Amino acid sequence: MKKVLIDTDIILDFFFDRAPFSDDAAKVLSLCESGEIKGFITSVIISNVYYLLRQYATHEKVIEKLSQLITLTEVLTTDKDAILKALNSDFRDFEDALQNYSAELNGQIDLIITRNIKDFKNSTLGVMTPGNYLKTTMASR
Numbered sequence: 540m541k542k543v544l545i546d547t548d549i550i551l552d553f554f555f556d557r558a559p560f561s562d563d564a565a566k567v568l569s570l571c572e573s574g575e576i577k578g579f580i581t582s583v584i585i586s587n588v589y590y591l592l593r594q595y596a597t598h599e600k601v602i603e604k605l606s607q608l609i610t611l612t613e614v615l616t617t618d619k620d621a622i623l624k625a626l627n628s629d630f631r632d633f634e635d636a637l638q639n640y641s642a643e644l645n646g647q648i649d650l651i652i653t654r655n656i657k658d659f660k661n662s663t664l665g666v667m668t669p670g671n672y673l674k675t676t677m678a679s680r
Contacts, residue, residue, distance in 0.1 A: 542577045544642040546653035547584045563669035571611040578612040615641040
C-alpha cells in the first residue's frame with residue numbers, strides 16, 4: 540500500500556471546494572477512506588487548515604471537519620530533527636520544508652501529493668500532483 544503525504548493545498552481544495560481541484564482532492568481522500576492508500580498529514584497542516592477554516596466557520600464546525608480528516612489519515616511527527624533540517628534546507632517555503640522533512644524522517648512515506656510540485660524540488664521523495672497520481676493509480680488497476 541502506498542503511503543503518501545497529502546499537502547495542505549489538497550486538504551484546502553477539498554474543504555473549500557476549490558474548483559477545478561476539489562474533485563481530485565476528494566478522490567485522493569476517498570482512496571484513503573477505502574484503504575487503497577495510507578494518507579498522512581502533519582500537525583502543521585492541521586494548524587494551518589484550522590486557522591483558515593475558522594475564518595469561515597465556527598470553532599465547533601471546524602473541529603468536526605478536522606476530526607473527520609483525522610479518521611482518514613495518520614499524523615506524522617514533526618520533531619526537533621525535522622525542524623533543524625527544515626531550518627537549514629534550501630526550501631524557500633518553511634512550511635513545505637517542515638512537511639517534507641517530517642515525511643522523509645518518518646522513513647515510510649513513498650510520495651508527496653501536492654499541487655505545488657516546484658516547492659518540493661529539493662525533496663528526496665517522489666512528488667506528484669493529485670491529477671497525475673490518480674492517472675497512474677487508475678492505469679495500474
